[in-house]
Amino acid sequence: MSTETTSTVAHLGIGDRFRLWWDALARPTQWAVGVPFIVLIALLPIIKPPVLTTVGTDFAGVLAQFGMYALLAIGLNVVVGQAGLLDLGYVGFYAIGAYTVGLLTSPDSPWNQTDSWLSQKWAWLFALPIAIAITAISGLILGSPTLRLRGDYLAIVTLGFGEIVRLLADNLTTITGGGRGLSRIAYPIVGVSESRPTGYFSAGNNQAPITSGVAWFWLSIVLIIVVLLVVGNLQRSRVGRAWVAIREDEDAAEIMGVPTFKFKLWAFLIGASIGGLSGALYAGQVQFVIPTTFNIINSTLFLVAVVLGGQGNKLGVILGAFVIVYLPNFFLGRTELFGIPINGNEIANYKYLFFGLALIVLLIFRPQGLFPARQKLLAYGREVYVAARRAALALTRPTSDETTGGSR
Amino acid sequence: MSTTPHDPAAGSEHGDQHLGTDEELVTSDTMPEEFLPDGGVIETVAVDVADLHPELADAEQVAELVAPDRTIRAKVGEPLLQMQQVTMKFGGLTALDDVTFDIRRGEILGLIGPNGAGKTTCFNTMTGVYRPTTGQVVFDGRPLGRTKRNEITRLGIARTFQNIRLFSDMTALENVVVGTDARHRTSVPGAIFRSRRHRAEERDALDRGMALLEFVGIGRRATQQARNLPYGDQRRLEIARALATEPKLLCLDEPAAGFNPAEKEDLKGLIRKIRDDGYTVLLIEHDMRLVMGVTDRVVVLEFGRKIAEGLPAEVSADPAVIAAYLGVPDDATA
Amino acid sequence: MSVLAVAGGQLLADSVISFDLGALARNFWALTIDGLTYGAIYALVAVGYTLVYGVLRLINFAHSEIFMLGMFGQYATLMLLGFGPSGNAYSEGTMMTIVYLGIAMLGGMAVAGGAAVGLERVAYRPLRKRGAPSLVFLITAIGASFVIQEFVHFVLPKLTGGTLGGVNAQQPIRLVQASDVISFANTSISNIEIVIVVSALTLAFAADVFINRTKFGRGIRAVAQDPVTATLMGVSRERIIMLTFLIGGILAGAAALLYTLRVPSGILYSGGFILGIKAFCAAVLGGIGNLRGALLGGLLLGVMELYGQALFGTEWRDVVAFVLLILVLMFRPTGILGESLGRARA
Structure with missing residues (x-):
């Protein structure tokens, strides 16, 4: 039971001030501000700003990895943050996407199609939608029997799924190469030239300024934007509202007519598809896959990204992904910081410890994450919020009375 | 009173001319905000x-x-929902015993009874959540089978909850x-x-x-x-x-819980307004005065049995009903 | 599509045809005994999961790390007693060996029990005070699990000058020379197996008596069934919760010693993880919230695992537990003995 308190002007967080400012901008202005910002981000690996650039590893490579993790975070956010389904085995979808591309295009794989109907040049591009489709199907297979379970059980079952996928990859040696994995996976062959004999996206492309890391980073930016648009559309629709309702009070949602099982399954499917997409990117970028990459610890890292960034906030989780990818790499190889000598490599080793601690502390003191979700769930809601804001402005004029609404 | 002319294009997704750059400062600094302990600023x-x-x-x-x-198949005044000899047993416990009554389209029916009378069970049977052990429920001309929870609204029944269950986020x-x-x-x-x-x-x-x-x-x-x-x-x-x-039938489960008398009056007005707009209302309540003041007919349950049915005035004078709520003096049962 | 057919065929050729019933039949008794041995260990750890779940509706994800700490605890105790890693086992005589093992077990119990209570205090209680939803508890549990693992991985070696923790497993300290005691069929039971099963059953029995026959056990059951009324009856909920974690921790610590007897090279920072998941599977299998269910589930899982290993190959052993878990949750979520409290389906 809440009582209305009106005039305590409380402290506005940075995120909220920013959001208020952003929401008040007209659409064209939003584009005018947003696009240069994105371009600036894209140019980071080329500009290599002094403090930001990583010392021990290739900055572009780090950013490319960030791109993939950002996709994973957005996908997991749909499942965990929006629909409220705790999926501890999300890494399984990542693995299926990566291995599908590997199985179809690696010469080590018995199912390699590059000598039959997949031409080497376009192999990765064609394998991509197949990877997404297969991962989506696996999401369907996992979700159908298990989504009727209560939250904690679902968590353990998905954990089991993640582990089963890894164990399958590890044990089915003749197909997946077992512990050795699959190598020489196809990648998009674009821009072959003398200085780049295998194109921009090949791991061998070290030709500055656009190295392979940069190329993959740009590709992931494009994909992130597309996925954000898709997820945004879903949020501001019947589907997005159903997800929030399911997350809040599943029983009440059902009684109000929300087809909960169907939309839970869709959440799984979409999460899986995005995971598969990211896996395919990973396979193309590093051009080999091994089972140890897809373990539970990494699955937890994705969860940390989502929780850190703000469950339910699709932009916040991108930042969460940036933190978990960038921070350890920031320390790698660094021997001094602001004049203080440090052992960067060691600090980077402690990353799981720090993130585990961060998780615990965050959940106690700020469970909503760094950037709490304030999702818009209405497709045409903008006009309502504008009307609200207009009424707020009327408050500043002494003659108006904001407590009367409705008919006059 | 807004002084700007109402522009139908305003606030649409593609153009927003009413908020210029000088106004956001006003918005963020002078707008009264509420700071929630969990970090929400509303x-x-x-x-x-x-x-x-x-x-x-x-x-x-x-x-x-x-x-x-x-x-809606039933015409105004005809039975919309019919409980026909409904008995509901859970193992050895008989929660409802041969309950029969109708809800007529366009009326406000009150369902009352002391705690444990079976109102909630009755309600769940009406909405298809429980399947009656014997007897049947007929809703808008069709017998009600076992319904899945998210099909209840498709049937045409909607409800509110005793403990408010809004989506708080x-x-x-x-x-x-x-x-x-x-x-x-x-x-x-x-x-x-x-x-x-x-x-x-x-x-x-x-x-x-x-x-x-x-x-x-x-x-x-x-x-x-x-x-x-x-x-x-x-x-x-x-x-x-x-x-x-x-909904064809709106069920209100103790909607006045926690209200003071003035708020209860407002609620009565709202319920009448809902009925006048064409809805049929089932009101489950404890508060006799509220029920008597707004319903067209009343059904009273006690220990799973219907003990009275009729106009509010009749029911409130019925000795059996009074006994159920207030108890009977010892010498009267001797 | 022909690709799918080829894929299916290869899958069959690879795993299903190495479906070795013969291996299972030949070694049936050996497998059963070994299975019961592991199962006894799983059972003890499973009790920890099931008790906490019964009282708090929380899957204590970090319980596997409590077990792991128990392993290090008993190892450290042995080191303090003067034992060290060596090629051959010590032979102190039966009586003394049992005494030393007993002391080591107490050491493991103390560390694990203490860690469990500490975990509850630091990670879960603040969340309880803030009324957090169960999703948050689960995520915190995962976080705690990793913090403890990484602590043993990186920090413990620094604190102990490299003797404990780190990347590699501890060098085994062998106190018991394995020898066959009873022979029958074409197999035999070794002294280690007897010790493990007997100890585990004794402890399990003690736990059962505690829960069902003592005042504290009554308190635990009361809080599990109805926390509010229990409080009205004068039961301190916080104390009961602490007691529940303590018992779970103590049993896990005991299980740690028994496990080390069977798998001496298993004392590693990540050594608790898989076992913990399996123990949780066992708890669900038997009926979560049900102590006897945890015991039954543990034994059953141990045996099924070993049979699976014989049938499909060693590398598939861990998968058995996960598959069993998924099957149980799909078809009988209340477990074999049923849930004592709460329901599994949403």
Whole structure:
């Protein structure tokens, strides 16, 4: 039971001030501000700003990895943050996407199609939608029997799924190469030239300024934007509202007519598809896959990204992904910081410890994450919020009375 | 009173001329905010509803927008829901014993009884959540089988909850729109590609949603988080959300719990307004005065049996009913 | 599509045809005994999961790390007693060996029990005070699990000058020379197996008596069934919760010693993880919230695992537990003995 308190002007967080400012901008202005910002981000690996650039590893490579993790975070956010389904085995979808591309295009794989109907040049591009489709199907297979379970059980079952996928990859040696994995996976062959004999996206492309890391980073930016648009559309629709309702009070949602099982399954499917997409990117970028990459610890890292960034906030989780990818790499190889000598490599080793601690502390003191979700769930809601804001402005004029609404 | 002329294009997705750059500063510094312990900062601003939709300024138009648009087999005055010799046993416990009564279309029926009388079981049997051990429930001419929970609204029954169960992370408008979603059909592909059906349904949701909020009297709270609403408004919101599913039968489960007498009067008015707009209402309540004041007929349960049925005045004078609520003096049973 | 057919065929050729019933039949008794041995260990750990779940509706994800700490605890105790890693086992005589093992077990119990209570205090109690939803508890549990693992991985070696923790497993300290005691069929039971099963059953029995026959056990059951009324009856909920974690921790610590007897090279920072998941599977299998269910589930899982290993190959052993878990949750979520409290389906 809440009582209305009106005039305590409380402290506005940075995120909220920013959001208020952003929401008040007209659409064209939003584009005018947003696009240069994105371009600036894209140019980071080329500009290599002094403090930001990583010392021990290739900055572009780090950013490319960030791109993939950002996709994973957005996908997991749909499942965990929006629909409220705790999926501890999300890494399984990542693995299926990566291995599908590997199985179809690696010469080590018995199912390699590059000598039959997949031409080497376009192999990765064609394998991509197949990877997404297969991962989506696996999401369907996992979700159908298990989504009727209560939250904690679902968590353990998905954990089991993640582990089963890894164990399958590890044990089915003749197909997946077992512990050795699959190598020489196809990648998009674009821009072959003398200085780049295998194109921009090949791991061998070290030709500055656009190295392979940069190329993959740009590709992931494009994909992130597309996925954000898709997820945004879903949020501001019947589907997005159903997800929030399911997350809040599943029983009440059902009684109000929300087809909960169907939309839970869709959440799984979409999460899986995005995971598969990211896996395919990973396979193309590093051009080999091994089972140890897809373990539970990494699955937890994705969860940390989502929780850190703000469950339910699709932009916040991108930042969460940036933190978990960038921070350890920031320390790698660094021997001094602001004049203080440090052992960067060691600090980077402690990353799981720090993130585990961060998780615990965050959940106690700020469970909503760094950037709490304030999702818009209405497709045409903008006009309502504008009307609200207009009424707020009327408050500043002494003659108006904001407590009367409705008919006059 | 807004002095700017109402521009129909204002606030649409593609242009927003009414807020210039000098106004955001005003917005963020002088707007009263509420700081929630969990980090939420919510605007306690009222929406000027008529500014948004001019037709919402007129109560009659609102009522028209809100009125149900469903084909109901039963004509006004005919039985809409029939409990026919319904008995409900759970193992050795008989929760309902041969209960028979009708709910007629267009009426407000009260279902009362002391604690443990079986009102909740009766209610769950009516909505198909429980299957009667013997007897049957006939709703709008069709016998009710076992219904899945999310099909209850498709049948045409909507309810509110004894303990308020709003979606606290959503605004009031969004809560109501979830109700309208029950009758919509957009799914994931339609939402991703913004199909025509999606756009039409979203428009409808917004229009009906605002009208419903206005109808129950909380139009100005459209953009406020549901958990921040005052208790009375939360109850109204629940009713609005239930109405959004366009039910043939609206069931209110103790809607006046926690209200003071003035609020109960307001609630009575709202219930009558709902009925006058074409809905049939089932009211489950404890408070005798509320029930007597607003219902057309009353059914009384005690220990799973129907002990009285009829006009409020008749029922409240019925000795069996009085005994059930107040007890019988010892010498009377000797 | 022909690709799918080829894929299916290869899958069959690879795993299903190495379906070795013969291996299972030949070694049936050996497998059963070994299975019961592991199962006894799983059972003890499973009790920890099931008790906490019964009282708090929380899957204590970090319980596997409590077990792991127990392993290090008993190892450290042995080191303090003067034992060290060596090629051959010590032979102190039966009586003394049992005494030393007993002391080591107490050491393991103390560390694990203490860690469990500490975990509850630091990670879960603040969340309880803030009324967090169960999703948050689960995520915190995962976080705690990793913090403890990484602590043993990186920090413990620094604190102990490299003797404990780190990347590699501890060098085994062998106190018991394995020898066959009973022979029958074409297999035999070794002294280690007897010690493990007997100890585990004794402890399990003691736990059962405690829960069902003592005042504290009554308190635990009361809080599990109805926390509010229990409080009205004068039961301190916080104390009961602490007691529940303590018992779970103590049993896990005991299980740690027994496990080390069977798998001496298993004392590693990540050594608790898989076992913990399996123990949780066992708890669900038997009926979560049900102490006897945890015991039954543990034994059953141990045996099924070993049979699976014989049938499909060693590398598939861990999969058995996960598959069993998924099957149980799909078809009988209340477990074999049923849930004592709460329901599994949403």
